[in-house]
Amino acid sequence: MTKEENEQRLARLRDIISNIPTKPGSYQYYDEHGTIIYVGKAKNLKSRVSSYFHKEVDRYKTKVLVSKIHNITYTVVNSEEDALLLENNLIKKFQPKYNILLKDGKTYPSICITKEPLPRIFKTRVVNKKYGHYFGPYSHIGTMNALLGIIKELYKPRTCRQPMTEEGIRCGKYKPCLEYHLHNCGGACIGKQSMEDYQQNIRQAREILKGNTREVAKETYSQMMKAAEELRFEAAEELKKRYLLLKDFTSKSEVVSNSINNVDVFSITSDENNSYVNYLHVQNGSINQAFTYELKKKLGESDAEVLCYAIIEIRKRVDSSAKEIILPFDIETTLDGITLTIPQRGDKKTLLELSLMNCKQYRFDRLKQAEKLNPEQKSVRIMKELQDILKLPKMPYHIECFDNSNISGSDAVAACVVFKKLKPSKSDYRKYNIKTVVGPDDYASMQEVVRRRYSRLIDEGSPLPDLIITDGGKGQMEVVRRVVEDELHLAIPIAGLAKNDRHRTSELLFGNPPLVVGMKPDSDIFRLMTRIQDEVHRFAITFHRDKRSKSALQSELDGIKGIGGKTREMLLKELKTVKKIKAADIQTLSNIIGNTKATIIYNHFHTDTPGHADN
DSSP: OOOHHHHHHHHHHHHHHHHHOOOOOEEEETTTTEEEEEEEEESSHHHHHHTTOTTTOOOOOHHHHHHHHOEEEEEEOHHHHHHHHHHHHHHHHHHOOOOOEEETTTTTTTEEEEEEEEEEEHHHHHHOTTTTEEEEOSSHHHHHHHHHHHHHHOOOOOOOOOOOOOHHHHTTTOOHHHHTTSSSSOOOGGGGGGGGHHHHHHHHHHHHHHHHHHHHHHHHHHHHHHHTTTTTTTHHHHHHHHHOOOOOOOHSSSOOTTTOOOOEEEEEEEEEEEEEEEEEETTTTTTEEEEEHHHHHHSOHHHHHHHHHHHHHHHHHHHHSSSEESSOOOOOOTTTTTTEEESSSHHHHHHHHHHHHHOOOOOOHHHHHHHHOOHHHHHHHHHHHHHHTOOOSSSEEEEEEEEEEETTTEEEEEEEEEEEEEEGGGGOOOEEESSOOOOOOOOHEEEEEEEEHHHHHHHHTOOOOEEEEEEEEEHHHHHHHHIIIHHHHHHHOOEEEETTTTSSSEEETTTTTEEEEETTTTTTHEEEEHHHHHHHHHHHHHHHHHHHHHHHHHHHHSSSOOOOOHHHHHHHHHHSSSHHHHOOOOHHHHHOOOOOHHHHHHHHHHSSSSOOOOO
């Protein structure tokens, strides 16, 4: 599209917007092919639609949407609630490209009660409301199986798939199956159980699936007492068994408060591209439905916008008739005949916290699944978390950490380890012999190493790190800051890692003045910091140990007159240690460095040994 064509498109759209009323309603955006690409709702249509075309719109995704719009239509309604319902229906019908997408829950099973003269009750992943009434879906399979188990034990609904009619039963058209002979079915197909009794059982099973287990238990208890008064003791005994089963099942269900009845609970948590909405339904103080839905955001919608859409769609899916909805925050809509509650304390607040906990757990589980398939995603997430908690200007892709090592100032060394995308970049590791510091001065040693490291990177034009970490507390951070910021004038964030009495990572310090940044011991950030600290300590200690070993070797061989550096290197290369050189016979030494030098070394180590003569 040319610049002139784009200006004509925008002018045409502004003409449409100028005529849009200020009433509530739903608006639809179309692309150049006449396909609906976005559906929205508004309390004030004119204000909402015109906001998309303001120059100060800063969301990239919104700008992309606006660039695709070629036509706008709208529908005026009487209230914001009607606008919400209309928006929901249009999204469901047209599945616009840029709208929130509620992922289908067909991977989770539901429980179906069929619309037959003798209804069946079974679990299924296919929902077709023409054939039955559905309860669920159930994300927790154990809960669903427990419900099916108690219903089967209480009411013994038929499991055969044979179509049955009242006329066929009266005519003796059907024969009993194995389930009848095993006493798992009442035999309604052959008249052993009356149609009325079977339907009564199905009605009570339906109430259990709705969460009205206590009501069913009360009804069963009344029937039991009535049968006992009428001296129908066998019937009373059967009803007693049902009552005890119901009481036992009710005691195992999650009870919140008997005063909370027929209430929906919604909570939400989001990341950049997805929202996760948890739904709980509470009936007679028990949670009888719990499910978390994943929604795909297209335009970076706020949690309030996503929740408005999710409430309508989820309630419709689960066929909820609750007159109260518990929410974590206020939303800009009202629902006719429904109370929206934002609890601050008490049982309803506990319910909301439970819902949010499930929501966060679902998001965490999904994240873990994705990270198993794509390990790079985990690295990006942890870098983003580290950026957020330290408020860094960009993600710390390149991290460098320093540590010193010496014994009373002798053989002082330092080490720098480099992590790129949270993985050790060993080709970038560097070892440093301390040159300008005399004695055990860790601060001065750290300043020397940091100055050498970043002066060289600047001279070479090499990339600088996104984060510097010192293996030490506030003092080490300060001396590094003086070099990096005051001397070299570099704007590199500096953090410090402190250890506890057991020499284990305990605190992450950041800022000026340094403050402790909270890290949970089981968090990925804590594990990352521990790994970096352990790695730089290992690298520095190994270098220091090697230097001390080399110094010890050289000190014993340096004192031999007539033996130079090349000879020492040849011996150490072949025999590895001074101990093996001392123990070697003169022939072994001659094979390595020749007879003359072999004699010198042999005599040096064996002059005072009894049984050996000077050569």
